[in-house]
Amino acid sequence: MKDEIIGVVGAGTMGQGIAQIASTNNHKVYLYDAYSDQLGKAKHALRKILQRQVEKERMSQEEVDGIMDRIHFEEDLTDFGECSLVIEAVVEDLEIKKDVFQRLEGIVSYDCILATNTSSLSIASISSALKKPKRFLGIHFFNPAPIMPLVEIVPGIATSEEITQTARQKIDGWGKTTVLAKDTPGFIVNRVARPFYSEAIRQYEEGVADVPTIDWAMKEIGGFKMGPFELMDFIGHDVNYKVTETVFEEFFYDPRFKPSFTQKRMVEAGWLGKKSGKGFYEYGENADNPKPTKDKELGQRIVDRIVAMLINEAADAVFMNVATVEDVDLAMTKGVNYPKGLLKWADDIGLQEVLDRISKLQTEYREDRYRPNPLLKRKVRNGEKFY
Numbered sequence: 001m002k003d004e005i006i007g008v009v010g011a012g013t014m015g016q017g018i019a020q021i022a023s024t025n026n027h028k029v030y031l032y033d034a035y036s037d038q039l040g041k042a043k044h045a046l047r048k049i050l051q052r053q054v055e056k057e058r059m060s061q062e063e064v065d066g067i068m069d070r071i072h073f074e075e076d077l078t079d080f081g082e083c084s085l086v087i088e089a090v091v092e093d094l095e096i097k098k099d100v101f102q103r104l105e106g107i108v109s110y111d112c113i114l115a116t117n118t119s120s121l122s123i124a125s126i127s128s129a130l131k132k133p134k135r136f137l138g139i140h141f142f143n144p145a146p147i148m149p150l151v152e153i154v155p156g157i158a159t160s161e162e163i164t165q166t167a168r169q170k171i172d173g174w175g176k177t178t179v180l181a182k183d184t185p186g187f188i189v190n191r192v193a194r195p196f197y198s199e200a201i202r203q204y205e206e207g208v209a210d211v212p213t214i215d216w217a218m219k220e221i222g223g224f225k226m227g228p229f230e231l232m233d234f235i236g237h238d239v240n241y242k243v244t245e246t247v248f249e250e251f252f253y254d255p256r257f258k259p260s261f262t263q264k265r266m267v268e269a270g271w272l273g274k275k276s277g278k279g280f281y282e283y284g285e286n287a288d289n290p291k292p293t294k295d296k297e298l299g300q301r302i303v304d305r306i307v308a309m310l311i312n313e314a315a316d317a318v319f320m321n322v323a324t325v326e327d328v329d330l331a332m333t334k335g336v337n338y339p340k341g342l343l344k345w346a347d348d349i350g351l352q353e354v355l356d357r358i359s360k361l362q363t364e365y366r367e368d369r370y371r372p373n374p375l376l377k378r379k380v381r382n383g384e385k386f387y
Helices: 013-024 036-055 059-071 077-081 094-105 123-127 161-173 194-206 211-220 229-235 237-250 262-269 296-319 325-336 343-347 352-363 373-380
Strands: 005-009 028-032 070-074 085-088 115-116 134-142 151-155 177-182
Touching: 005 036, 005 077, 013 028, 013 036, 013 059, 013 070, 028 077, 036 059, 036 070, 059 070, 059 161, 070 077, 077 094, 085 094, 085 211, 085 262, 094 115, 094 123, 094 177, 123 262, 123 325, 134 161, 151 161, 151 296, 151 325, 161 177, 177 229, 177 325, 194 211, 194 262, 194 296, 194 352, 211 229, 296 325, 296 343, 296 352, 325 343, 343 352, 352 373
Parallel strands: 005 028, 005 085, 028 070, 085 115, 115 134, 151 177
Antiparallel strands: 134 151
């Protein structure tokens, strides 16, 4: 319902984006931050982003004014008593998030839905701070939230089915593409995407090819919008490495998610990518980055290896009931702009061929990192496809 009030806790980039989406959908929005100077920055940043839409003739000035008027920049959480949905988007710290929700629970109405935008923490662990955890779940937007279509809906073990469905319908109503994910490390996207980075780094470390060649192969031959090294530089190695490290730890140190020393050393050296001016590439004014070796045969081998590992991880997400085949593919195309759904891609390549590629790697390395997923093996054995 349009007259419902939406609360957003945390006025950083994600909080601003979520507030913008809710207000664009004609909701009154309360945007709270513990630091009043951050609220001022958020107001300025939102106005600037929206004015750009006017300049590009994508919005009228009247629409922009309406969006800004509906967002109330709050310094006091007690105003959130009127909200029907509150989404938290503060720093990825379990204790801080628990504290936020304990405070909110004493303020909001009995039927208000409470949600976290966490990308790496377990929904169950945050919900343990609540007296009524059945109304709590994960609603994970992707950055930039107003542009990226995907939202992962993540119920915890205590979340009621009714709350899950209500929250999903609400976010669908905001024009987003929602997928349902189990409360497991990385949910769908951050879990399935790990080999895109790790297998690229592994090939670089082994000397299969240099950084620009691997990026060129993944774009030119694989059809990806950005190469893995470009993307890591863009995301920031501190952020990307932390996600890898967290997923690795949360999966009880499964070798499939093992971080790399290459990226660890870059983080330690402060080579964080674009934001620090140096990562796998140089970003200074007179940067002279090496050119790729455009060898199509080599490029195909690079792509085949990374894509096989991505498919194996996507198959595992289905095998472990994290999400359906359709939701896994939707998540990867809408959440990280993959050229096609990984499991559809597997069918196109041929499951036997994909299994052969992974099995060959496992034979070569004798590492659990390359163990073929049981679902993939079963489908090959039974002559089945994912679709």
